[in-house]
Amino acid sequence: MAAPPPSSPSPPAAAAAAATQQTQPQTPFYELVKGNSGLEKVLLRGTRGFSAEVYLYGAQVTSWKNDHAEELLFVSSKAIFKPPKAIRGGIPICFPQFGTHGNLEQHGFARNRLWTIDDNPPPLPVNPAIKSFVDLILRPSDEDLKIWPHSFEFRLRVALGPNGDLSLTSRIRNTNTDGRSFSYTFAYHTYFSVSDISEVRVEGLETMDYLDNLKGKERFTEQGDAIVFESEIDKVYLAAPSKIAIIDHEKKRTFVLTKEGLPDAVVWNPWDKKAKAMQDFGDGEYKHMLCVEPAAVEKPITLKPGEEWKGRLALSAVPSSYCSGQLDPLKTVPPASTLERIISLVNEFDQWTQAIRALVV
Ligand SMILES: O=P(O)(O)OC[C@H]1O[C@@H](O)[C@H](O)[C@@H](O)[C@@H]1O
Numbered sequence: 001m002a003a004p005p006p007s008s009p010s011p012p013a014a015a016a017a018a019a020t021q022q023t024q025p026q027t028p029f030y031e032l033v034k035g036n037s038g039l040e041k042v043l044l045r046g047t048r049g050f051s052a053e054v055y056l057y058g059a060q061v062t063s064w065k066n067d068h069a070e071e072l073l074f075v076s077s078k079a080i081f082k083p084p085k086a087i088r089g090g091i092p093i094c095f096p097q098f099g100t101h102g103n104l105e106q107h108g109f110a111r112n113r114l115w116t117i118d119d120n121p122p123p124l125p126v127n128p129a130i131k132s133f134v135d136l137i138l139r140p141s142d143e144d145l146k147i148w149p150h151s152f153e154f155r156l157r158v159a160l161g162p163n164g165d166l167s168l169t170s171r172i173r174n175t176n177t178d179g180r181s182f183s184y185t186f187a188y189h190t191y192f193s194v195s196d197i198s199e200v201r202v203e204g205l206e207t208m209d210y211l212d213n214l215k216g217k218e219r220f221t222e223q224g225d226a227i228v229f230e231s232e233i234d235k236v237y238l239a240a241p242s243k244i245a246i247i248d249h250e251k252k253r254t255f256v257l258t259k260e261g262l263p264d265a266v267v268w269n270p271w272d273k274k275a276k277a278m279q280d281f282g283d284g285e286y287k288h289m290l291c292v293e294p295a296a297v298e299k300p301i302t303l304k305p306g307e308e309w310k311g312r313l314a315l316s317a318v319p320s321s322y323c324s325g326q327l328d329p330l331k332t333v334p335p336a337s338t339l340e341r342i343i344s345l346v347n348e349f350d351q352w353t354q355a356i357r358a359l360v361v
Contacts, residue, residue, distance in 0.1 A: 030134045032117070035062075036081035042117070042158075044132045050164035055090075057083060059115040059136045059156045062090035064166045064315070072255070072317050074191040074289035080280045086111040088280040089191045089289070091168065091313075093156070096148055096184035098266075098297045099213065104148060107189065113138055121155055124169060133159035139175075150182040151175040167314040174303035183302040187266055187295035188313045190257070195250035197269060197287050202227040204244035205265065210235040211298070229290070232271035236297050240265035246292055252320045259294035261311035266293035 035041035035055055041062070044052040053063035064072045075089030086092050086107070094107040118137035126133075138154040145151070155171040174182055194200045203226045211217045213234035222237070226247075244265055246255040259265070268291040270278065275286040294313050301309050 030132060036079075039081055042134045042136075044134065044158065044160045046132050046160040046164060047162055048164070050160055052158065052160050052166055054134060054136070054158050055081075055087065056115050056117070056136065057081070058086060058092060058111040058113065059138065059158075060087050060090050060092055060111065061158055061166070061168065062087060066164055066317055071193055072315075074193040074285075076281045076285055078280045078282050078285075083114075084112045085280065088278075091191070092189040093170070094185070094187040094189055094293075094295070095154065095170075095172070096150075096152075096182075096186075098185040098187045098295055101185050101297060101300075107187070108184075109144060109147070110138055110154065111189075113141075113144070115156070118155055121157070122171075124157060124171070126159070127161065129162045130159045131162075133157055150180070151177065152182070163316065165314055165316040167312065169310065169312045171308055171310050172301075172303065173308040174305050176305045179305055181302050181304045183300040185295070185297050185300050186262070186311060187293045187297070188262070188311075189266075189291060189293045190313070190315070192246055192255055192290050192292065194246070194248045194288060194290050197229045197290060199248060199250040200229060200290055201247050201249075202244060202267065202290075202292060203247060204241050205237045205267070208237045208240055210237045227267065229269055232269065232274060234268050235266070236295065237265045237267065238298050239263050244292060246290060247320055249320065254318050254320045255292075256316045256318060257292060257294065258314040259312065261309065262294040262296050262313070263299070264295045264297045266295050266297070267291065268293070 031043045032040055033043060035053070040056045042054045042056070044054070048067040049069060050067055051063070051065045052061060054061050061073065062075050066072060073090050075087070079088040081087060092107065092111040095110040097104040097108040100106055115136040115138045118135040121135040121137070134157070136156045136158070140148070140150070140152060153173045153175055157169045159167045159169070161167065168188060172184075176182065205227055206222055206225055208222050209219060210222060211219055213236065214232065240263065242259055244257045246257065248254070269286055269289065270281070271286050272283070275281050276283050294311075296311070303309055
């Protein structure tokens with residue numbers, strides 16, 4: 001698809017904008033612009049300066065910014081924007097295979113194929129407040145059919161909500177005409193940007209069963225409290241809850257991840273040795289990222305011809321004190337930094353009270 005001039009809205013976005021113009025005169029458009037190495041990317045702009053970027057290569061979200069223009073996703077400074085290498089960071093899509101759970105290349109081929117903009121997607125129930133979104137589609141090429149002999153339509157909608165929330169909705173349809181079902185595994189391989197991995201904890205996965213990729217995919221049960229990080233981790237948590245929180249104490253920020261249609265959740269950080277071994281990843285960058293990936297790994301999804309599956313990821317970033325502990329009502333202890341602040345406020349109040357009393361008496 002030919003790219004329009006960098007600052008002009010693409011035709012479907014312009015049409016959508018025109019359709020909603022009466023109720024929403026400030027409707028943000030999406031724009032199609034040239035990104036790294038000349039690869040095309042879609043810019044989504046929300047209200048109050050929220051934004052996101054999606055490369056057509058891999059349908060990969062590579063940027064999600066809040067209203068202070070702070071980047072919330074991690075993309076490696078050494079990421080290679082050149083097919084067939086997948087872009088290191090953002091939200092790669094793993095399909096039709098997660099990891100090494102099958103005979104295909106690691107994480108399947110969707111992340112290193114060129115997707116196209118879907119001008120006319122089948123209707124998808126949406127929050128009418130969402131004005132900034134794009135629909136992308138992937139169909140298998142003849143080459144793809146040789147390595148995975150199934151016809152499919154993979155539609156992805158990336159949307160930026162009015163509060164800056166980012167959502168990805170995948171719809172995968174079996175379009176085989178020979179009556180055959182197919183099965184696949186899947187993940188939204190989300191790289192979160194964090195201040196310092198040793199200051200991060202993940203809530204929602206404690207006591208879950210997991211497959212440990214570092215121990216031959218053996219099954220274990222997570223012990224104790226929230227997950228904290230002191231070394232390499234590569235685990236597939238099974239039947240994980242629909243909400244997971246990633247709490248960054250230093251940044252005082254909590255990412256809330258909500259997933260639908262995706263039972264599992266992968267947690268990955270390569271740590272120092274593996275980081276050094278990766279060509280497209282800086283040696284110390286493992287300190288500033290954490291992957292928490294809504295996924296369907298343990299039980300592959302099977303679709304009969306004509307059937308469609310939907311899997312959704314929604315992300316929001318909120319101040320830490322707001323969210324911590326709320327995933328589990330039994331764990332309402334605020335983080336140490338919040339407790340310290342409360343104590344210091346109480347002390348300050350006490351000092352003021354004493355000063356006022358001294359003046360009055
Ligand atoms: O280097 P890749 O193919 O992008 O994969 C990165 C990591 O992705 C994670 O999802 C896997 O659990 C890890 O095993 C893997 O190493």
